[in-house]
Amino acid sequence: MKVAVIGTGYVGLVTGVVLAQLGNDVICVDKDQEKVEKLKQGIPPIYEPGIEEMLKQGLKDGFLKISNSIQEATEASEVVFIAVGTPPAEDGTPDLTAVRAVANEIAKHIKKYTVIVNKSTVPVGSGDMVENIILSHGVDSSLFDVVSNPEFLREGSAIHDTLHPDRIVIGAKRRDAAVRLVELYATLQAPMIVTDLNSAELIKYGANSFLAMKISFINAMSRVCELCSANVADVAAGIGSDKRIGNQFLNAGLGWGGSCFPKDVQGMVKVSEDLGYDFGLLKEVIQINEDQTHHFLGRLEKRLGGFAGKKIALMGLAFKANTDDIRDAKSLVIIGEVLAKGGSIVAYDMVAEENVRQQYPNIEYVSNVYELSKDADALIVVTEWNEFKQLDLERLGQGMKQKVLFDGRRIYDRAKAERAGFEFFTIGSV
Numbered sequence: 001m002k003v004a005v006i007g008t009g010y011v012g013l014v015t016g017v018v019l020a021q022l023g024n025d026v027i028c029v030d031k032d033q034e035k036v037e038k039l040k041q042g043i044p045p046i047y048e049p050g051i052e053e054m055l056k057q058g059l060k061d062g063f064l065k066i067s068n069s070i071q072e073a074t075e076a077s078e079v080v081f082i083a084v085g086t087p088p089a090e091d092g093t094p095d096l097t098a099v100r101a102v103a104n105e106i107a108k109h110i111k112k113y114t115v116i117v118n119k120s121t122v123p124v125g126s127g128d129m130v131e132n133i134i135l136s137h138g139v140d141s142s143l144f145d146v147v148s149n150p151e152f153l154r155e156g157s158a159i160h161d162t163l164h165p166d167r168i169v170i171g172a173k174r175r176d177a178a179v180r181l182v183e184l185y186a187t188l189q190a191p192m193i194v195t196d197l198n199s200a201e202l203i204k205y206g207a208n209s210f211l212a213m214k215i216s217f218i219n220a221m222s223r224v225c226e227l228c229s230a231n232v233a234d235v236a237a238g239i240g241s242d243k244r245i246g247n248q249f250l251n252a253g254l255g256w257g258g259s260c261f262p263k264d265v266q267g268m269v270k271v272s273e274d275l276g277y278d279f280g281l282l283k284e285v286i287q288i289n290e291d292q293t294h295h296f297l298g299r300l301e302k303r304l305g306g307f308a309g310k311k312i313a314l315m316g317l318a319f320k321a322n323t324d325d326i327r328d329a330k331s332l333v334i335i336g337e338v339l340a341k342g343g344s345i346v347a348y349d350m351v352a353e354e355n356v357r358q359q360y361p362n363i364e365y366v367s368n369v370y371e372l373s374k375d376a377d378a379l380i381v382v383t384e385w386n387e388f389k390q391l392d393l394e395r396l397g398q399g400m401k402q403k404v405l406f407d408g409r410r411i412y413d414r415a416k417a418e419r420a421g422f423e424f425f426t427i428g429s430v
């Protein structure tokens with residue numbers, strides 16, 4: 001099939017390279033010329049395992065083209081994906097400026113029947129909004145359909161998630177349009193949920209809100225565990241082995257971050273509010289998430305007798321492992337609070353360092369994790385990078401002023417850490 005993907009962020013680029021690998025003729029479009037030039041040379045603008053190889057392969061095989069022209073892409077394609085960003089505005093509503101701009105541009109170039117697919121995460125009613133924009137350009141309604149096809153990929157395993165989805169959701173007003181997408185995805189052999197536009201849009205917000213709720217639930221449980229000397233890992237295993245609950249997304253930690261959950265849970269609250277429903281449950285989910293990092297930092301502050309004059313070493317900066325993304329990363333909350341209270345920071349994250357450096361050019365960065373310990377008063381595990389799990393803990397602690405280890409991602413075994421001479425603190429167990 002001939003496919004255009006407008007926007008080469010996480011969702012757009014991964015969708016584009018995967019569809020090209022499946023043998024479709026794909027044109028990926030971005031308005032950022034620098035990005036376009038790099039992509040043409042096979043250099044992806046994001047860090048994501050496997051993407052560079054797939055991008056290069058697609059370009060080499062000729063199934064993938066990169067362009068800055070929505071006109072060229074629309075005219076050449078039967079299916080046009082909108083995969084541009086929808087960042088949260090001040091009030092939590094997703095900002096649809098980019099989606100509107102792209103819809104206006106696509107509308108100008110529709111010459112034959114085209115399916116316009118919304119892949120960006122958008123509030124209920126956005127499909128209708130895109131349809132109205134296209135109609136406002138005088139395009140006949142028989143020449144196009146708008147379909148909602150939300151994305152469920154995770155950063156760090158985006159290619160795998162796109163090739164092996166749990167389900168594909170397709171929301172459309174007319175069955176014919178949905179069938180086009182069913183055909184496009186047929187080779188993936190995934191369960192397909194074909195529904196109306198509004199339901200598809202709600203599924204995306206609902207899924208992310210539910211997952212965030214699961215994490216906030218176990219983090220709230222971790223607080224109770226700390227108060228009664230229970231172990232949250234065992235509690236999570238026990239709860240999660242009930243198939244109706246499931247054992248995934250029950251890892252207690254510093255809380256959820258990233259480019260999706262914070263935006264989408266907030267978006268769900270706002271969308272509900274606009275429709276006349278106060279989704280108090282989700283407001284609490286957000287509150288628990290914010291409290292979690294502050295509670296953890298409070299324990300460290302108490303142990304150190306304040307942060308003033310103390311050097312805090314951060315293991316990891318990315319919002320989770322296998323990504324350089326630092327949007328809503330807990331590292332930023334920790335850095336902000338420690339600096340504000342007179343402490344200093346030394347940090348290690350080979351992948352995400354550059355992004356944090358742009359916000360905090362004056363904190364200390366090291367390029368070897370073992371260099372973190374020099375004169376540090378405490379080590380904090382902020383990101384669950386695999387390399388941290390294999391470290392020689394005795395060596396890690398050498399040179400510290402105080403051998404205090406705060407494990408914010410529960411990657412270390414208490415006995416092992418204590419054998420290495422650490423005073424060990426973790427989440428959800430004493």
Ligand code: UGA
Nearest residue numbers: 151152153154155249250251253255256257258260319320
């Ligand atoms: C999330 C969803 O998992 C995807 O299905 C969805 O497509 C994506 O958002 C999106 O809307 O685009 P992502 O943000 O990449 O994916 O990351 P996750 O792996 O879901 O992790 C989110 C946050 O939850 C991270 O901060 C992670 O550390 C935290 N987390 C996750 C926990 O604290 N505990 C867990 O058990 C799982």
